[in-house]
Amino acid sequence: MWELISLVLLWVIAAGAVLAGTLAIWIWSRNLTRKMSLLRVFVQVIATIALFVVLLFIPLPWNPILTGLTYSIALRLTIVFVLIAVSTLVLGRFFCGWLCPYALYMDLLSRLRKALKIKYWNLPERLNNALDALRYVLLAGIIVSALVLGVLHPDVWRFVIMLMGPFKPLIIVFLTPIEPLVNQLGGTLGFEMWGTSFHDLSGTIHYFNGELLILITWLVFFAFTALSFMVRLSWCRFCPVGITLSIVNRFRAFKWLPIMHIDKVEEKCTKCGICKRVCPVQVTEVYDEKRGNVTASKCIHCFRCVEMCPYEGCLNIKFAGKKIYKSKNWLKQEEE
């Protein structure tokens, strides 16, 4: 029953994604000024495919303790987790804006919303800041619940697996609504390696194999799908995955750590406010801060502000102290 519903929904979503993608391409072809966004979606798609491969295809040569699926999935998730953690420490929340499949999904919904000319709503600044703080609460909740469940549950290894994979069930309810999409897509599209058939995979990923859990997962998933037609990137505003940089940015001692950041030149800025308005997660720091490193923990590094800033060289992306991209007179680009 669930499989059938999932299957139907899955194809609906897949068709929607294709449609949104086509629309997006159509819009880009008419508007060549948005090169950074174009590049970003391209990278996002590649990254999503790569994540699938990591999650489903990479053969694992050794299998010391656990047997079968549980182990391999846990290990794959761990690989992804380490990738996220390291890239976030080094690049800032680059993962969020450029690699995360769920952000891609959110972006595609944004594109669809744009194509349908539906107006977005801005969250009040205080609510947005509160959501930003909610990340920590969620992360703490996930760790605590994993500990508690690990103790309560007879199978100790499940606890270990829970801690290892940041994309884990229970957690899944809060953490990544994309998971049903990712896994079941893997199933339905016939990625049957390692016995990850539809049935097995969902059964293993949802340890409890409870229909209630799956239902909740899908409900959360659809709630955020619907919400992103009103609020831009609604999920990314409190997603705990992008927490590393938040932690790093919160403490001054670590400020040097992310080597990629947005840099602002005070003299070129007229405070026209474009950067503030176009930011999909409503970062205000880029506008409010006068100069220097203006990266905020909320920032998902989509660089929309840099792309849209109409003053040449006002906003710059610096990678290890080197400028790799700067705001341009985007009016001029149109003809190139």
Add this chain to the structure above:
Amino acid sequence: MASEIEKGTKYIPEMAQSEIDELKGSIKAASIKVIEDNIERMKKSWKNRPKAMEYFDEISNFFGRREKEIQEQKKAGKKVIGYSCIFAPIELILAAGAIPVRIGSGWYDTAKLGDRIMPVEICPIIRSTVGAKMVSLSPYLELSDAVVIPLTCDGRTKLSEILSDYKTIWLMNPPRVKDDPHTLGMWKEEIQVIKEKIEKLTGNKITRKNLKEAIETMQNATKAFRRLQDLRKGAPVINGRDAMLVNQTSLWDDIGRWTQKVNELCDELEKRVEQKEYSSYPETPRVMITGTPMIWPDSWKVPNLIEESNPQGVVVVDEQCSGDRILYDPVGVDEWTMSDMVNAISERYIMACTCPCFTSEHGNEDRINWIIDRIKEYKVDGVIYYVVRGCILYAMEYARIKRILDRMDIPVYYLDTEYTREDVGQMKTRVEAFLEMLEARVDI
């Protein structure tokens, strides 16, 4: 029954029609002469002036081609909406199919007429505009069906009252502190109100499609404008006055045609850059003008002096709402929805503006930063801080800017004047002394 307050006009004294006609005739003749004279002088100091400039010479004549065009379009049913200040949202006017024209006045002679109802301490731009209205001189003000007046300075606040004797006046109330959390919200409301008024007057609904087109028209204009401004960054290929005239004609010309003509001019100039065919020798001291708007034709007094004096200077950039500020900032639209377009327009017209009517807890930093940036970008040798008497906002900001520029070792000269031709001789001495000093510095 009309109450006492409602009887008669509010400000402008009744004048005999014969007197009006006579004054108008003589001032108009004088003005045409000034326009021709200015163009003649511009031609003289730029030997091989490009052919593309001829178009702007033609459009610069208030009483010529453009006036007739607007009259014809008005007969065809188009509405004309005037505005006194660049805070007025042009995109909305264009989207409704109306013709935007700026009504600020640069006639010295009418300033004297304005003295009849206003004290001489008032900014002469205001006095001149009122004077022009008294004798129905300004074709654009006469032709406009409504006038948008953003209350940016005290002069404009009362100007709106005086003009309301004759015209439908739409007021806009810009907040003075950009950083304030309510500012943008308030201004968006103002824009929304103006939008509805424009729709009502023209009878055209501003649709998403229209507005998008209008925004794109203006973005193209900005693109051409920036192209021209960028050309001034190198060794001078265009005289400052000519560039200023080109910039200023955008205030009353058909913006699509203007864009096209500016691009033609830029094509020509780009060729000259390659051939190193400069308008004056490359080491000419590079001057920046900042301060009160210099309105065509009479206010060409100062740039004329700068570019004709000996030693010669060249105005490479200005920071004035009659020049660089008109079109430099684009409307940056993220999503082409009505709400985002209106948001983008409201932001562009208030946040991007560096008018001294703004302040913040740290002072008007945006303007100072902008001046510093221009100085660096355009390799400015010296700044002329132009203020007409009565323009207190600019005058009061001078002290801080001077201190900052002194620290940067950029000479700045405070040039205060009036709407009068009498001080030309004395100003010539002042400007020449300043340029001589600049030239000496360039030599080193």
